[in-house]
Amino acid sequence: MMKILVCVKQVPDTTNIKWTENNTIQREGLESVMNPFDIFAVEEALKIKNKRHNVSITTLTMGPNQAIDMLKKTIARGCDSACLLTDRKFAGADTYATSKTIASAIRTKYADFNLIICGQFAVDGDTAQTGPAIANNLKIPQVTYVKEIVDANEFHVTVRRELEEGIETVQVKLPALICVLQGDYEPSPVTINGVKKALKTEIDIYSADNIDIAAEDAGLKGSPTYVSKAFRPVKKHECVFVENSSDFCNELKECLQDE
Amino acid sequence: MSRGILLYAQITKSGYVHPVFFELASKAQELSKKLNNEPIIALIMTTKGNTEKFKEGFQKFGIDKVYALENERFENYISDYYITSAVNVIKQIDPSVILIGATCEGRDFAPGISTALHTGLTADCIELDINEKGQLAATRPTFGGQLMATILSKKTPQMATVRPNVFKPLEEDVVKDTEFVYPEVNLDGIEERVKILNFIKGIENERNKLLDAKIIIAGGMGMKNAKGFEMLEDAAKVIGAEVGATRAAVEAGIAKRNMQIGQTGVTVTPKIYIACGISGAIQHIVGMENSDKIFAVNIDKNAPIFEHCDCGIVGDVFEVLPEMVEFLKKINENI
Known part of the structure; x- marks a missing residue:
């Protein structure tokens, strides 16, 4: 049996942010979506399941109750079970506290996992830190910037990493954690049978007491970093529209001549 | 101390x-x-x-x-x-x-x-x-x-x-x-859990030319296809620019990966940045907004790129760009 855990996150739809008059993000009406990178984390797990027998996939998230919808969708796409870590004590966590909490949950509830898959980035915070920090908390090897899983068995996973300088193929001994980039393919759709299964499947819900994490290690209290100031970036350019190509060319020419 | x-x-x-x-x-x-x-x-x-x-x-x-x-x-x-x-x-x-x-x-x-x-x-x-x-x-x-x-x-x-x-x-x-x-390093007893099997150097193993470019001409999905990017290459030659691209263009396969500018590509700071057929997703903007002067051509007057440029023209890039190239060629000849 190969047990795969996929860590997923619900994020606000950052492509559609509106601002209040006070230059804060208007949270009302801001839709939540599954982090696009995590869609491919689920997808890479499903690809292993489709190729091999005896693979089970559990998706795991930390967040409010409304994240259940997202977890149900992962089951509708072919995952087997899902887990929600939810507790007021988890609120306001930075990547340090988040990874400690998730690692604690894995240690207490899913200690027999073989492989953990995370998205490389979450589009809201964009830190790329929670995955590697979970690996370090669990003292398992990590491989980041994975474009594709080339091969997987009970002992090893072979992956293709996409780095600045080129493509690296790496073999990692299980148990391990990998962080995946977005794929160049369409994710698999929700099926009718999948939806039926999702409706029947109970989501496992755990609070801080269930997963052996102290209140001072979780959430805002357990976070070494804090936001001292948040602000809207200063607009750096002001557009002057020109009517025709020749005006455009002349503006460009002046600029080029200054150089 | x-x-x-x-x-x-x-x-x-x-x-x-x-x-x-x-x-x-x-x-x-x-x-x-x-x-x-x-x-x-x-x-x-x-x-x-x-x-x-x-x-x-x-x-x-x-x-x-x-x-x-x-x-x-x-x-x-x-x-x-x-x-x-x-x-x-x-x-x-x-x-x-x-x-x-x-x-x-x-x-x-x-x-x-x-x-x-x-x-x-x-x-x-x-x-x-x-x-x-x-x-x-x-x-x-x-x-x-x-x-x-x-x-x-x-x-x-x-x-x-x-x-x-x-x-x-x-x-x-x-x-x-x-x-x-030179502190002593002791790795004895640390198991080899991760093994590199193979590494294929990309074109990016050299310093990306976009990082030091004075002028960049970049294209997005508005360039439509690889032919569109060839037009940018031609224009770049005339003004001594490097060619950049958005993530969407790279992922669509019409531009090379080492051209990618933005959050997941390179951050560039040229004197002049010419955005052609780029709608201006924020992920692209963060990689180029520190350019001194930004010029933008886009068919859609509501494209966000116009929020982040100094000089903009609403028009078909396939009309504006050839005119621009002709115009700049003439200047070059006159110098």
Whole structure:
């Protein structure tokens, strides 16, 4: 049996942010979506399941109750079970506290996992830190910037990493954690049978007491970093529209001549 | 004098110190002054005898002390070996600040260090300062670049990864009598859990030309296909520009990966940036908005690119661009 855990996150739809008059993000009406990178984390797990027998996939998230919808969708796409870590004590966590909490949950509830898959980035915070920090908390090897899983068995996973300088193929001994980039393919759709299964499947819900994490290690209290100031970036350019190509060319020419 | 600002000197696969180290070294001079001249320390991890090659660079870039960890297992970056060894030596150094380039390697390496040191880590910063209380104030974009956040840490070392090509390297050498120490590295008994099977160098193994370009002409999905990008290449030749692209264009296969500008590509700062058929997704904007002058051509007058440019024209890029090329050719002939 190969047990795969996929860590997923619900994020606000950052492509559609509106601002209040006070230059804060208007949270009302801001839709939540599954982090696009995590869609491919689920997808890479499903690809292993489709190729091999005896693979089970559990998706795991930390967040409010409304994240259940997202977890149900992962089951509708072919995952087997899902887990929600939810507790007021988890609120306001930075990547340090988040990874400690998730690692604690894995240690207490899913200690027999073989492989953990995370998205490389979450589009809201964009830190790329929670995955590697979970690996370090669990003292398992990590491989980041994975474009594709080339091969997987009970002992090893072979992956293709996409780095600045080129493509690296790496073999990692299980148990391990990998962080995946977005794929160049369409994710698999929700099926009718999948939806039926999702409706029947109970989501496992755990609070801080269930997963052996102290209140001072979780959430805002357990976070070494804090936001001292948040602000809207200063607009750096002001557009002057020109009517025709020749005006455009002349503006460009002046600029080029200054150089 | 104790503590210090520790900078990670990443060695690239091509065997040089990653340029972001020199950018950090330059910023560290400024931060050090605000921290009662705490020393600037570099950490390098490489194979036996290899630090020698980089000695002069460290001396010219104002580094007070270099901790060189040399071991045969450091031929390539392997997180297990690098993190374990770095944590051991950082515990001894006990710096107040640790800065690491936000490269693929840096962003893989840093979270392991912060977890082991039980401290915070701020990712992919674009501004660093020391506040009135002597804390590192690290500013970074969140929400896809739509919101900026300044982050402080309650614990030390205060750690941050910093986006490459944001700070400028020192313009003039700050020559120091750098001290080099070679702590013992013991990796015996550490299991080989990650094995590199193969590495295929991409075109990006050389320094990306976009980083130093004075003029960039970039295309998005509005360029439609590879032919559209050939038009940009032709225009680039006339004005001596480099060609850039959006992520969408790269992923659609009409532009090369090393052309990608933006959050997941390179950050560029040319004098002139000409955006052709680029709608202006915020992920692209964060990679080019620090250009001096931005010109934009787009068919859609509501395209967000017009919020971030100095001169814009609403029109078909396939009409404007050829006219522009003809016009510029004429100027060239007249000079």
